[in-house]
Amino acid sequence: MTSDVLLPFNWQSNQWEWLVSRYRQGRMPHAVLMSGPEFVGKENLALALAQKILCVTPELEAGDSCGRCKGCLLSAAGNHPDLVLIKPEVDGKAIKISRIRELASFVFQSAQQGGWRIIIVNPVEKMSGDAKVALLKILEEPRGKTVFVILSHELGRVPATIVSRCHKITLPIPPENVVLSWLHHSSNDKNKIKKALELANGRPLLAEHYLTGSLLSQHEEFNGVLDDLWNGQVSPLEAAQKCHQKAALGLMDWYRFRVYSMAKERSDGAVAQELFFFYDKLNKARNW
Template structure:
């Protein structure tokens, strides 16, 4: 999951106001960089922040710390047809940004801005560039030309080449403030604060992902995963059968849930299986039962297995997804059982 629901909206979400003001102050002091590496947790609004900044930079008459919304440049950005704004993404979700895509930027970067102001490029996610694509971008970062702004968005800073990072000014986006995020999610979804808070727990404090849970029926997928795990523990289904039903889903998301449930089990088991320490209300009964039975050694070993599998997926090592799930779910089955 990402900022996809809001990536086409130019807006600065409440918890990012401080970063917005910081960048506008740099611009007012004529210290605005030509390349920004916008880094932060997934689903906090980096894409819409970058688009808002692009609109501000391209606007001919910005007022009150925002684009005016009325000039010719703003009309073009609002219609999605600004000739001086270039959005670079993978050709398909989950695929890398290729060298040919980066090379196509050359004529844009070194041309004259058609509206007479800035040329702006947004790469999202920048960590999806393969090595060749990243190397092709280096020259543009070193010699971008005047009035050029490149914004590289990432939630996986460790996957960015050091040579890329060293040529950008890094802007770290903070995690969403819990109070602001809860109020915002509640307003967007028209739910009460308690439901918004639980959605944020499930979504690891990612407000945009919390919206996705409700709007894209990710709660349905989550319920399917929980049922599969419970069925394995109760011998209603085998690990192989559940793996078969899940391996085609978004496994980064699924394994993120499983890892967060492990953390809940560990937190509770270290405190005499205290139910008050379980944050995931939708999985409370199963997690509490495991907290009373599972050994710390088994739990931490399983947590390590899940993390290795997540890294294989994140770094696109092309694991056999069905085998990966079969292995993890077999280990899940053994958690409450003696060796």
């Protein structure tokens, strides 16, 4: 095999084996809904499955794609004509109905490589209301040798009508020991790895992002700003201006982590309880 083989992460082995088994048996569901927290590798698993299905000379014994054929090379490069990945055009924005209308014409065409067609939607809850209705209509008319892989970070926000038409696969946060071992490819500092995983709330790909980027140092600077605010060395406005320059990805999580840590450290039960109540409110605000 070569570096062009897309493989699932080691914590996804059970889900991968089930999907490959169904494909080999000719019983591949026409729609699969993969749900779980963000940053656990759902898109990676979906792309590995797509490459496996689109591979024309699979490594049958290993259950993996070959990484050498035209299908594998096009999949790895993101250029396969029979693979469509639908995501928000801009982070945080909705997936527009125009993308789903384009998808409808794609589904009813013949596969350009003469085999399967794979559609990955990531994440489904980012679709506009009209787009979800349009997707449901396509799912209601399954086509031969076409697989939808629909990803969701928040299953509770996915319409029941879409959920009911998919085979559901859950991808939870992996065991801590598995992730800690995996993260050693990003750092040899055990304390740094543990801190990153703690801040990422157990999510492996976010922890990797902490280790390979500047988020850890930004988190330390954020804590310094809060300390200065607590000690009266900066005003709330100055603190807000300094925090505004930090990565938006981490701010709410860092604040939640700070409040949670304070609550655990308090010996005063009443104060700790108030902090935990506030922590719950932050969680709700984050998921709004």
